[in-house]
Amino acid sequence: MDSSTLTFSPERCADLHNQLLAKATEHSLNIQIEQNLAPRFLDIAPEFAEVPSLDDMPLYRFLSLLHTTPPAVNGVVDLLTPFVYQPDPRTFWTDRVGHEPYFILLYGQNNGGSPVDGGIYLDIQSYKAVWHSGNSPRFPPPDQWLPLEVILQKSLDAWATGKFYWDVQEAAIKVRSWTDHDVEQSVAAFHRLVSSIELRMPFKGDEAHSHRRLEPLDAQTLAPFKMSAFATKFLTTANRPDFPFVAPGIRVFTPHLLDEIYGAEASESTRRTHWLGDEEDWPTLILPGIDSVPDDVGQSTNHDINSFDQSWGFGKFTVNRRSGLYIMPDIGNSDLVRLVAGSGLCSACEFQSPCRWGPPREPRLAEVFDHWTALVENGTWSVDANGVSTDHAWFTEYTFVAKPPPVL
Incomplete structure (x- = not known):
């Protein structure tokens, strides 16, 4: 989907919303479906009833087509996806958007905080939308807003890949921490990276070097070491x-x-005894760096480096301070990553700007591999007979370039 050419279609967006509601309610018995959001909107904002040709106003047309379930007696609305609630006209205009009268909180967030503290906002002038949370006082600039259709389609895709699912025991829509689709995406992106490097390797004599792919790591080889289930699946598939x-x-x-690095890790290390994300989901080194982080990084004047050994730093979750690419899971996402540079810097694989279509998160493994492939293909990284030959210090020196953009 080319988001740059999409114009707002109340009909297409309403259809996507209604498909999401059907997914969210298909296992609920005796569920009541309504189509009365437009009059509920006018009850809250009666001044809109004076708008000439109201039925032609895109926002009103969109709201008039939406299916919803009735609010509870206490006024609480049901979820549309695991991340957001259904539209509630009473919370379209909140304190956050009081100074931005053309922004409405269309879908309030579901993340343990208040629904009105963030979620998917819609600009009713441009009809672009963006996910914005309470962590930031300012809205993203206009060029970071997306067509609402794109954001709704991302949620519908999550149902198709099994990321969203119906939990029978809890009778609720939930999020899987990872799926086979996530693994397949990561493996395919890694293979594209390898192929891009191979194409740029020097010839040997008159013949191009004939490359062969080695078998994935064996599950029995990984078994002695505590690794996340997603990392294990990736390493035994790629x-x-x-x-x-x-x-x-x-x-x-x-x-x-593998034995040299993981075999030297103490059994009582913080990484092995504390999981992140879902239960038994440990930070896992999947691509080791050549260096270990020095013990004196706390003296650095760079905050992103001297925080390595702080209580909130990532150092305690590394394998003996080893640099490299780590799987860094959080609740609901087991394929997120953190790159640890040999300098101790841990921010070189964060997004260049926040995720625009969903809750804030670190980049996924596939997204990082796609960015690395671009850095190979555009010549930013040099290649020789051993693969990428650019020095490891590049991640610290060119941190912003190392950060992947949030690409749809």
Whole structure:
């Protein structure tokens, strides 16, 4: 979907919303479906009834087509997806948007906080939308807003891939921490990265080097080490290249290197004894760096480096301070990543700007591999017979370039 060419269609957006509501309610018995959001909107904002040709106003047309379930006696509305509630005209204009009268909180967030503290906002002049949370006082600039259709389609896609599902025991719509689709995306993106590197490797004599792919790591080889289920699935599915470096100073595991790095980890290490995200979902090093982070990084004047050993820093979750690419799970997402540079900097794989279509998160593994492929293909990273030859210090020196953009 090319979001740059989409214009707001009340009919298309309403159809996507109604499909989402059907998914959210298909397992609920005796559920009542209404189509009265437009009159509920006029009850809250009666001044809109004076708008000439109200039926032609895009917002009103959109609201008049939406299906919803009735609010509870206490006024609480039901969920549309695991992340957002159904539209509630009473909360369209909140304190947050009081100074932005053309912004409405169309879908309030469901993240343990108040629904009116964030969610999906709609600009009723441009009809662009964006996810915005209470963590930031300012709305994103106009060029970061997306067609509402794109955001709704992303949620519908999550049903199609199994990311969203109906939990029979809890009788609620939930989010899976990872799916086979997530693994397939990550493996495909990794293979594209490897292929891009291979195409830029020097010839040997008159013949191009004939590359072969090595078998994935064996599950029995990984078994002695505490690794997240997603990381294990990725490492036992992705074919490995016959060269070591897939990013600056970032290598692919061999069985020997795996034992050398993980085998030296103490059984009582913080990484092994504390999980993040869902239960038994540990931070996991999947592509080791060539360096370990020095012990004196706390003296650095760079906050992103000296925080490594602070109580809130990532250092305690590394494997013996080893640099490299880590799976860094959170609740509901087991395929998020964190890159630890040899300097101790841990921000080189954060998004360049916040995620615009959903709750804030770190980049997914597939998104990072796609960005690394672009850095190979545009010549930012150099390649030699050992793979990517750019020095590992590049991640610290060119941190912003290393950050992937939030691409749909």
